Amino acid sequence: MDLKAEIKAVEPEVVEIRRDIHRHPEMGKEEFRTAELVERHLGECGIRTQRLYNTGVLGILEGSKPGKTLLLRADMDALPVQEEADVPFKSESAGIMHACGHDTHVAMLLGAAKVLAAHRDDIAGTIKFVFQPDEEGAFDTGAGHMVAEGVLEDPRPDASFAMHIWTPLESGKIGITDETAMGECYSFRIVLKGKGGHSSSPHQAVDPVLCAAAIIQNTQAVQTREISLQETTVIMFCRVRAGDANNIIPDTAELEGTIRYMYDGGDDSPQQPRVRFQRMVEGICAAYRVEPEITFEPGSYAVVNDREFVNFLKKDVFPEVVAEDQVVFCNTLGGEDFSEYLNRNHVPGAIIFLGTGNPELGSDYPHHSPFFKVDESSLSTGVSVFVNAALKFLQA
Numbered sequence: 001m002d003l004k005a006e007i008k009a010v011e012p013e014v015v016e017i018r019r020d021i022h023r024h025p026e027m028g029k030e031e032f033r034t035a036e037l038v039e040r041h042l043g044e045c046g047i048r049t050q051r052l053y054n055t056g057v058l059g060i061l062e063g064s065k066p067g068k069t070l071l072l073r074a075d076m077d078a079l080p081v082q083e084e085a086d087v088p089f090k091s092e093s094a095g096i097m098h099a100c101g102h103d104t105h106v107a108m109l110l111g112a113a114k115v116l117a118a119h120r121d122d123i124a125g126t127i128k129f130v131f132q133p134d135e136e137g138a139f140d141t142g143a144g145h146m147v148a149e150g151v152l153e154d155p156r157p158d159a160s161f162a163m164h165i166w167t168p169l170e171s172g173k174i175g176i177t178d179e180t181a182m183g184e185c186y187s188f189r190i191v192l193k194g195k196g197g198h199s200s201s202p203h204q205a206v207d208p209v210l211c212a213a214a215i216i217q218n219t220q221a222v223q224t225r226e227i228s229l230q231e232t233t234v235i236m237f238c239r240v241r242a243g244d245a246n247n248i249i250p251d252t253a254e255l256e257g258t259i260r261y262m263y264d265g266g267d268d269s270p271q272q273p274r275v276r277f278q279r280m281v282e283g284i285c286a287a288y289r290v291e292p293e294i295t296f297e298p299g300s301y302a303v304v305n306d307r308e309f310v311n312f313l314k315k316d317v318f319p320e321v322v323a324e325d326q327v328v329f330c331n332t333l334g335g336e337d338f339s340e341y342l343n344r345n346h347v348p349g350a351i352i353f354l355g356t357g358n359p360e361l362g363s364d365y366p367h368h369s370p371f372f373k374v375d376e377s378s379l380s381t382g383v384s385v386f387v388n389a390a391l392k393f394l395q396a
Helices: 004-025 032-044 102-117 140-148 209-219 222-225 273-288 306-321 337-346 378-392
Strands: 049-052 056-062 063-077 125-133 157-169 174-176 180-182 184-193 233-242 252-261 291-300 326-330 350-356
Touching: 004 032, 004 102, 004 378, 032 049, 032 056, 032 102, 032 125, 049 273, 056 102, 056 140, 063 102, 063 378, 102 125, 102 157, 102 378, 125 140, 140 174, 140 337, 157 209, 157 378, 174 306, 180 350, 184 209, 209 222, 209 233, 209 252, 209 273, 222 233, 222 273, 252 273, 273 291, 306 350, 306 378, 350 378
Parallel strands: 063 125, 063 157, 157 350, 174 326
Antiparallel strands: 049 056, 056 125, 174 350, 184 252, 184 291, 233 252
């Protein structure tokens, strides 16, 4: 049986695994059922496993000869979303849904592991299959904990590779860039302390709500007047809280949101988005006589693909999977903790986007939507990319 036929043969099992995980989604740090499923399937392939960070699973496949080490990663966690998509394998867990496609990531990597396990004799080196929990965590995500518990040790990977299913991209296409693939993200929280009072006498109060409105409007100048539009920066206010009654000026107001950008370095970069944002907030508060408390929390760092590894994928891997015109440029401001392996710990590699958008199937809804779907015909493409990347990189 040739390689393409082998990959085609595992497609029904990959779809079945994906649907099973989709029916039983688990939030970050709680992926116990998913971890057991992963261990069972890897064990059936003769791949030894170990647990890291409670629900994380590391599978080790050693080839017939010594050589390099490749890390292949899939995230496992779901989101706190009530599923509205009309599918026969709908989530059975109230308020929890695989609305970002991590169920497909696990299924595709398990399918690839099954094919690769049958090709041990063709592998010179080691493959680390990393099934990672808690990618969607707010600030303290699973990748950092997996690294702290030794996922990059004994042996250290020579390259790392991940894939993200992508509904904005047409089914059948592969998206990639040899620069920044996914944005850096910081969450912010601003507490504005004013002086409460009666709504009939605002001059006797210090209104934090009016100050909040000025901050929301005027800080947008950071991304349009202080940083070049060619250096993408987005400031978003997503939560505003103030007061308990319609005739009482509150003492405080709270603002929360995110700052995202497509460059690495943050405060150390020439753009300095957080520094500029904080300066402007403090200036507005001074004008409105309001005292601010501003805190930032890192959500994820920029994912910067390694140019040499991207060239390897384009030259040696993608031609085995799709036609040349099906490989397109793609990046996003969305965050991804794959940066912990790739950039924070300097393991060369890349993340690619696997197109699954098909309006006829309704699989073009945004990620994190309650109507999120995938075109399951794209899963075999993902398996093929994993398999061909591993065999080409570790060819005996």
